[in-house]
Amino acid sequence: MLLRTLTSLTTAALLGLSSLTIAQPAAQVTVVNEESISNPDAEWLSYGRDYQEQRFSPLDKVNRDNVDELDLAWSFKFETARGMEATPLVHNGVIYVSTGWSHAYALDARTGEELWHFDAKVPKSHLIKTCCGPVNRGLAIWQEDENSPLQVFLGALDGRLIALNALTGEQNWSVQTTPPNSNYSITGAPRVVKGMVVIGNGGAELGVRGYVSAFDVNTGEQKWRFYTVPGDRNKPQESPALEAALETWKGDEWYTVGGGGGGTAWDSLVYDPELDLLYIGTGNGSPWNRDLRSPGGGDNLYLSSIVALKPDTGEYAWHYQVTPRDNWDYTATQQLVLAELELEGETRKVIMQAxxxxxxxxxxxxxxELLSADKFAKVTWASHVDMDTGRPVETKYADYQSNGGSYIWPAPFGAHNWQPMTYSPKTGLMYIxxxxxxxxxxxxxxxxxxxDRWNTGIDLNEVRDPKSWVAGRAAVDALIYGELVAYDPIKQQRAWSVKHPKPSNGGILSTAGDLVFQGTWGGKFAAYDATNGDILWQYQSDSAVLAGPITYELDGEQYIAVAQGSGGALMLAGGDEVKRNFVNQNKLLVFKKGDFNLTQPIQDNGESVIMALGHEANNDEQVITRGEEIYSRNCGSCHGISAKTNYVLPDLRHMSEQTHIDFTAIVLGGAYAHKGMAGFYSSLTSADVDAVHAFLDRQQQRLPEMVEMTFLQKIEYWVNYGLAKIGERYPDLLNSTRGMMM
Incomplete structure (x- = not known):
């Protein structure tokens, strides 16, 4: 760290700079405070650009008439190789960006030269306490006034909030915001509001109790904390809002057996300076299964809710529960956007969420007050939202407990997840x-x-009943896809959409140049016409482009920047083959108009299907079934449901003979803990590990019969054979499935 800092300072000296300050754009931001974050001009000063979180830029030097002139001006390769979800920040000619495993970088925004690098040194063993990989969605920056230091704030995976000197990358202070050695994690970007750094956390799947905290920017002193769900009903609650919420919870399972009730605010935070209100989006219940979490019913406030707080104290102002009695991991942690809309002849200050x-x-x-609520994707758990009550009307599929199991849209991955959407006040459309x-x-x-164990109350294995299993595979192979949707929030309908072959695609940027930018699972980064969705320009990268793009201006030139790197819940859990033409490179890609000849050929990562058939397998069906259950609870969130993983982590169906030999040492003993694969010695027995090994062995032995089939052959097989079986159990679902395929 010291060497990197000295190198940064030497670089600054060679450039004739006293503080890494480079020539500014015409609209110069001098101090990053409440006023400048509200009006960032040519810079990108907060996670969503400004306090409104619209991710719309007024820059238009790159527009639909000249976007085809964009080329890769420079790229920077990071040390990490996991999911890349960060939105970069830009100030004074410097890009600040975070990566997985809680690294932070400062780069020259013109050239990509590294100015400094900070590694929070998160123990790799903490990975087991996370939902969806060691990801990080971004940083925050703040400066009280011209006489105060510019600081960068990083939320580390292990629960620390860290303040860095923006000039050197040296740590100013660090505070542990979560209990040590707990199931909490931080993946979201902090926000700075009125001289306080606000941060939430994750871990609802693992049983924690959600909260949001605010800390003094200069000292790290905690100013307030708002818990999102009640605690032990036999003790005083922390606020009147929690006393009121307690009436919506039944029994005591959520805090005795469940661990904490969930409701973690792991992503969305937005501040309205005019109203002086801070809005947070809260997460799912713990466990997901409401019959186990709150036997006897109840809405379980403030799960899956939008909650308004007074930022000075963290005091409750109002709430709207998006998914009462959450039963499906339907979080409301997705991006919140502020805007002014003309509704029925009246200008309304609104907050919007998908x-x-x-x-x-x-x-x-x-x-x-709820103004509208309409479907933006395929939904079968509810028919509509009743505008008189503000509540969703659940369908017969929603109660999977009484049904004995149900296929439901959307999955826990969500119809929209962490990837940020954007609202263009120029077109009046939200791009999702x-x-x-x-x-x-x-x-x-x-x-x-x-x-260290997921506690969902849901069987995450694929269904073992042959009819249901075939139906599930038909859906997996034929019906899973992604979209870029332009949604009109006034007309409450789609304006246009673009279909993507894979479901997990990138965050979105809109600009005054009538452009919409988005990356894809397949590594394509493209510009679309904001008015009709026509594709105008594209760049092919060598890894998925999932993060939110940004744009900024320097020396009269407009730049577009986006991070690349495969990962996240859906890519980890939902893969079905190893992609031989991708390497999971973590990079920052920066484009501007010109011809730079920097495009690199897609590299082959050299992976191949390795069949290990020489060892003796355990073919006991009872042991294999038990191993599948244990795998689901402990391994599936990283290595894929039923071991059908993607190329981000090793595909356990392709284990080498040596891995089979070392299996117990790896899984039970933690032989790979230094790589993030912690040992399960505290929660599993040797017999448990042997059962998991037997299940994975069976999955590996079955692999050749599927490897021989092409992707189209798989679709044809499951569609021809599988759809006929759906009607035996779900005739209504069959009709909707056929509709989706047409």
């Missing part, structure tokens, strides 16, 4: 990265809270 559950919500952000993915939900009879 959460996991598939409905697009428009609320009055002063009062929390939509995921069309169903999942089979089947409730479990009990759940037990354990450190």
């Amino acid at each position: 959460p996991k559950n598939g409905f697009f919500y428009v609320l009055d952000r002063v009062t929390g 990265p939509v995921q069309n993915v169903p999942t089979y939900f089947k409730g479990m009879d009990a759940v037990s809270y354990q450190l």
Whole structure:
């Protein structure tokens, strides 16, 4: 770290700079405070660019008439190789960006030269306490006044909030925001509001209790904390809002067996300086299964809700619950966007969200009044939202506990997840990265809270009943896809859409140049006409482009920047083959108009299908079934449901003979803990590990019969054979499935 800092300072000296300050664009931002974040001009000063989180830029030097002149001006390769979800920040000619495993970088925004690099040195063993990889969505920057230091704030995966000197990358202070050695993690970007750094956390799948905290920018002193769900009902609650929420919870399972109830605010935070309100989006229940979490019913406030707080104290102002009685991991942590809309002849200050559950919500952000709620994707768990009550009307598919299991749209991955959407006040459209993915939900009879283990109350294995299993594979092979959707929040309908072959695609940027930028699972980064979705320009990268793009201006030139790197829940859990033509390079790609000849050929990562058939396999069906259950609870979130993984992590169906030999040492003993594969010695027995090994062995032995089939042959097989079987159990679902395929 010291060497990198000295190198940074030497570089600055050679350039004739005293503080890494480079020539400024015409609209110079001198101090990064509330005023400049509200009006960032040519810079990108907060996660969503400004406090409104619209991700719309007024820059138009790159527009639909000349976007085909864009070329890769420079790229920077990071040390990490995992999911890349960060939105970069730009100030004074410097790009600040974070990567997986809680690294932070400062780069010259013109050339990509590294100015400094900070590594939070998160223990790799903490990976087991996360949902979806060691990702990080971004940084925050702040400067009180011209006499105060510019600081960069990083939320580390292990729960620390770290303040860095923006000039040198040296740590100013660090505070542990979560209990040590707990199931909490931080993946979201901090926000700075009124001299306080606000940060949430994740871990609901692993049983924690959600909260949001605010810390003094200069000292790290905690100013306030707002818990999103009640605690032990036998003790005083932390606020009147929690006392009121307690009435919506039944029993005591959520804090005794479940561990904490969930409701983590792991992503969305937005501040309105005019109203002086801070809005947070809260997450799913823990466990997901509401019959186990709150037996006897109840809405379980403030799960899956938009909550308005007073930023000085963290005091509750109002809430709207997006998914009452959450039963499906339908978080409301997705991006919140502020805007002014003309509704029925009146200008309304609104807050908008497209959460996991598939409905697009428009609320009055002063009062929390629901103004509209309509489907933006395929939804089968609810028919509509009743505008008189503000509540969704659940369908017969929603109660999978009573049904004995149900296929439901959307899956827990959500119709929209963390990938940011964008609102263009110029077109009046919201551009949403939509995921069309169903999942089979089947409730479990009990759940037990354990450190380092998911506690969903849901059977995450693929269904073992042959009819249901075939139907599930038909959906997987034929019906899962992604979309770029332009949604009109006033007309409450789609204006246009672009279909992507894979579901997990990138965040979106809109500009005054009538452009919309988005990356894809397949590594394409493209510009679309904001008015009709026509593709105008594209660049092919060598890894998925999932993060939110940005744009900035320097020396009269407009740049477009985006991070690349494959990962996230859907890519980890939902893969079905190793992609031989991709390497999971973490890079920052920066484009501007010109011809730079920097495009690199796509590299082959050299992976091949390795069949290990020499060792003796355990073919006991009871052992294999038990191993599948254990694998689902402990391994599937990283290595893929039923071991059908993607190329981000090793595909366990392709284990080498040596891996088979070392299996117990790896899984039980933690032989690969230094790589993030922690040992399960505290929660699994040798017999458990042997059962998991037997299950993976079976998956590996079955691989050749599927490898021989092409992707199209798989689709033809499952469609021809599988769809006929759906009607035996779900005749209504069959009709909707056929409709999706036409």
